[in-house]
Amino acid sequence: MSEFLMYLTNGIVIGVINAISAIGVSLIVGIMKVVNFAHGELYIFAGYFSYHLSVSLGVPPLLAMPLSIFFIFLIGIGMERTLIRPTYGDEMYSLIITFVLSIVLQNAALLIFGPYPQKPPNLVTGAMNIFGLYHYGNQRILSFFISIGVLLSIFYLIKRTWFGKSIRAISQDREMAALVGVDHLKVNMLAFGLGAALAGAAGVILSPIFPVTPSGSSSISLNAFIVVVLGGMGSLKGCVVGGLILGILENLGAAYISTMYRHIFGFIILILVLVFRPWGLFGQKTQ
Amino acid sequence: MDNKKLWISFAFIILALFPPLFLSQYWLHVMIISLFYVMMASSWNLIAGFTGQVSFAHAAFSGVGAYTSGMLTVYLGLPPWLGILIGMGVAALLGFGLGYLCIRMGGIYLSLTTLGFSEILRIIITNEDQWTRGTMGLQVPGFFVEYSKTSYYYLFLIVTILLLIVIYKIIHSEMGLTFRAVLNDEVAASSSGINTVRVRVLAFAISSAMAGLAGGFYGHYLMLITPDVPSLGQMFLVLAMAVIGGMGSFAGPIVGSFVLEILSEYIRIYGEYHVLLFGLIALAMARFAPEGVVGILGKKWRREWA
C-alpha cells in the first residue's frame, strides 16, 4: 500500500511539472495557433544551462535556476522574432519551421553539451517521512512546492494582469484585440518567450531529479502535447488536470505494468482522447 | 504531359541508365540511397505539399514497411517481393487509421499524433528485441539471391520511376485537383461539394503506403534494419529534402533528395554536421523561399526566357 502511495506521489509531483510544461505549449498554441515543436529542446537546454552554471561556473543553484529560465526566455523571444513571426496564419509552415528548429537544437545540444546525461545539483538532500507511510526525497517535495508556486504565479499573471488579459483577448479574437489597442505583436513575442520560459522552468525544476540528455527532448515535447490535447487546447485548468492525470497514469503504469513502455501510456491516452473526446476535457467543441 | 517535359524526363531516364558503368561501388550506393529518398520525399510532398498536411510519421511508415517485410521474410520465409507488398499494405492501413483519427480536429492534431506515433514505434521496436533485434538490427535476406549493387541500382531506379509516374498521374488527375483545393481553402472546397475528409484521409493513406513500399525495398537492400530507419532524424532528412528542393512541385523533392544526399556524403568527411547544416538551410528556405531550389531556378529561367 505504501508503495502504491509512493508511486501516486511521484505521479502528482511529475504531474504538476507536466502542467507547467504543458501551459508553455498551450499559451503559444492559444495565442498564435503555433505548435512549438522545439519545446522539449528548450527544456533540456534549461537543464544544461542550470547544470553548467552551477557546476562549471560555480553559480549558486538558487541563482542558476532562474538565470537559466531567463536565458531560455530570451531564446524564445529570439525565435519568435526571427522565425515564427513571418509564418502567422500559415499553419503548415509554422509546423515545419518549429520541427526543423527542434532537430537543429537537438543536434546543437549534442554538439555543445555532449550526449551524456547531466544533472544539476539538488537544492536539498535527504528524505522525509510522509505520514509514517513511506520515505520521500526532499528534493522532490521541494520541486512540488516550487511548481505549485510557479503555477499560481501563472494563473495570477493570466487572470489578473494586463498582459494576461491581452493574451486572452488575442486568443479569442486577434483583430478585435488590436482594435481596442492591444499591441499584438509585442504580446505575441512576450507570450512566446513566456511559453519558452515555462519549458525552461519545467526543465530546471525536474532536471535535478531526472537528468537531461539531448535524446530525451522528443518525449518531453510529446508529453506536453498529450497533456494539452487531453486537457483541451487553450485551457489552463485543463493543463493542470491533464498533467496530473498523465503523471499519475504513467507512474502507476510504469510501476505495475511495464517500465519499458512508460511512454506508451501517454500515447494511448492521446488516441483515446482523439477517438472519444477530441476537444479534450475542458476544450471548446469547434466545427 | 507536354512534349518538352516528356523529352526532358526521357533524357533523364536514359542518363540514369549509365551510372553503374562508371561509378564506384561507394557512389553507386549513394545513388541507391538517393533513389530511396526520392521515393520518400516525393510521397511526403504529396500530402504536405499538395494537401497541406504535415505528417511526421513518414519515416515511421517506411520503418513499418521495412520491419514488416523483414520479419515476414526472416521468420516465415516469405519471398521479399511478397513481404514488401504486405508491408506496404500494413503501412496503408495504419496510415488510413491515423489519418481518420485526426481528421476531425485539423492539421495540428495530425502533426502531433504522427509525432507520437513515430516515437512510440521507435520505443516498441527497441523494446521488442526478441522479434526486431532492437538496436542491434534485424538481419534480413536481400532482394536478390546474389548480391550486386548494379542489380539493386536498376531495381531502385525502376521502382522509383514507377512510383513517380503514379505520383505524377495523381497530381494531374481530378484527385490531385481536389488535393490542391483542400490545400488552398478547405472550407471553400467543402462548400463546393468536395468531401474534404475523404480527400485528406485518402491522401494520407496513399502516401503512407508509398513510404511503406520504399521502406520495404530499403530494408532488403541494406539487409540490416535498425530503429534508425523509422526515426525522427530520418523524418527530418526527408522533410528537408522536400522543403529545400521545393514543396508543392513535382521536381522539387527529386532535386532535393539527390542534392542533400550527395552533399551529406561530402560533409560527413568533416563530421556529423550535415543535419545541423541542412536544418539551417531548411529554416532559411521555409522562411524566405518556400518554393525551394526548383522554384528559384524556375523563376530565374522564366525571367530569362520571357
Add this chain to the structure above:
Amino acid sequence: MIIEGKGLTKSFGGLTAVKKVDFHLNKGEIVGLIGPNGAGKTTLFNLVSGVYHPEEGTLSFNGMEITSLKSFEICRLGIARTFQIVRPFLKMSCLENVLIGIIGRGDQREGRKAKGEEARKLLKFVGLEGHEKNSANNLTLIEKKRLEVARALATQPRLLLLDEVLAGLNPSEILQALELIEVIRTQLKMTLFWIEHVMGAIMKASDRIIVLDQGEKIKEGRPEEVVNDSKVIEAYLGESDA
C-alpha cells in the same frame, strides 16, 4: 417552399449570434437578408450551407431535413454559396477553380473533356472568357467575385447564397454584378438568398426582405414595407450612434 429554417440558434462562447430565427424561401424568389453589422447574417448563411451546425432548430431543403449534414453534402443537394471575403482557390487557375465545382457534384458519368468544356462555358457565362489559364491570384476583385460565382454555379445549385457580393465594387462594377445576378435568376431560374449592404440594389431587386438585428429576426416583408418600418430604422440608426 424550397428551403425552410425553424428556430435556428447558434452561439459562440458567450455570444448568441443567431437566436431562434425562422425563415423560408420559395422557388424562384430572390430574398434579401439585411441588418446592421454583427446581426448574424453570415452566421445564418454558414448554418444553411453547413459550415456550422445549429444548437437548436431545424433546416429542411426540398422537404429533406439537412440540419446535421456536412457542407459538402448540402452542396451536392443543391445549395451553393459565395463568401463575404471572396475566397477562390488562389493558387489554382480559373479553369481549375470552376472544375472543382463540377467535380464536387460527384457525377462520375461526365468525361474529362466534357467537364473542361462545361468549365469553359461557365467562365464565359460570368464574363471571364480568356482567363482560363490565369491564376486566380492575378484577378481583380470583381473578377475574383465572378470566378466564385462561376465555381458556385458549377455545382448546379437550386439555391444560391450570395454574401455581400457587391462589397468593394465601384458603381459601374455594381451595375455589371447586378446584371449578372439578373441573368442568373432569369436564365437559370435560380432561387437567390443574398446578404447586402448596398441598400438601393437589394431593395430594388428583391421580392422580399428579411431583417436581422443582434441575432433575431425583427421584420420580414416586401421592400417597401421594410424600408419604412420603425424597428428596422431604429436598428440601423442605433448602429450609427455607436
